[in-house]
Amino acid sequence: MRMNPVIARSFDPYLLPRVEDAGLNASAPPQQRWLDGWLVRFSPGKAKRARCINAVAPGRMSVAHKLALCEPVFEQAGLPLLVRITPFSEPAGLDASLEGMGFARIDDTRVMVLEEVSNIVAPVLPPGITVQPVGLEAFAQRVGALRGSPLSQRVAHGQRLSQSPVPFQAYEMRLDGDVVACGQFALEADLVGLYDIFTAESARGLGHASRLCTHLLAEAHRRGARHGYLQVEGDNLPARTIYHRLGFADAYAYHYRARNPAAA
Structure with missing residues (x-):
């Protein structure tokens, strides 16, 4: 019998459960409810973390019984x-x-962890490049436009960010006035999570994502962050290479189970 995904390497035994909790908190949508130990989320947005079942506790019912109760929630x-x-x-x-x-x-998907954010030094930006904060709903529209997401997903993303139980700070990177990258971080106690790091297709391969991530981490450290985390698709090798260079290491993996993968 296969086991659930395993932790990839040795970390502080208290850090990774905190990272998992922080990721759940940062992705919390208004549309969620508890069902016998399962956190059931049904946001219409793009992020699967906000529209899935998170099996947090064993509960008392059988798996089949709980799935039967969850099915109409997702159907509706x-x-x-x-x-x-x-x-x-x-x-x-x-x-x-x-x-x-x-x-x-x-x-x-891989959860990557940076054990010491204090090792990050704020970057010196080349001429013509600026990094500036942006409002959360404006950010949701910006990153959604770069991704080609439909309006409904952009609205749901903005709603989730504006109502998040942990504070987000969003930023745009501009080159001669044009947006070339964007990203944000969620800060919970001494944990900082990087989210929605995205580079415009025409500006990739020029180091913008690395500079932006370094800026976000340095700013989060200034606000009290000690440890960093992020989630990235396992086959996104360009992004994973950037994060490895910044000092992130694979901590654990997760995936989803779907009855109809094409609809997911």
């Missing part, structure tokens, strides 16, 4: 039912149980 929201599987998912063996029920595995 017009969303496919997704289950996020992490090393912390409950009950143990959930991943194998879902596989046995015909749920396909999709979207291998």
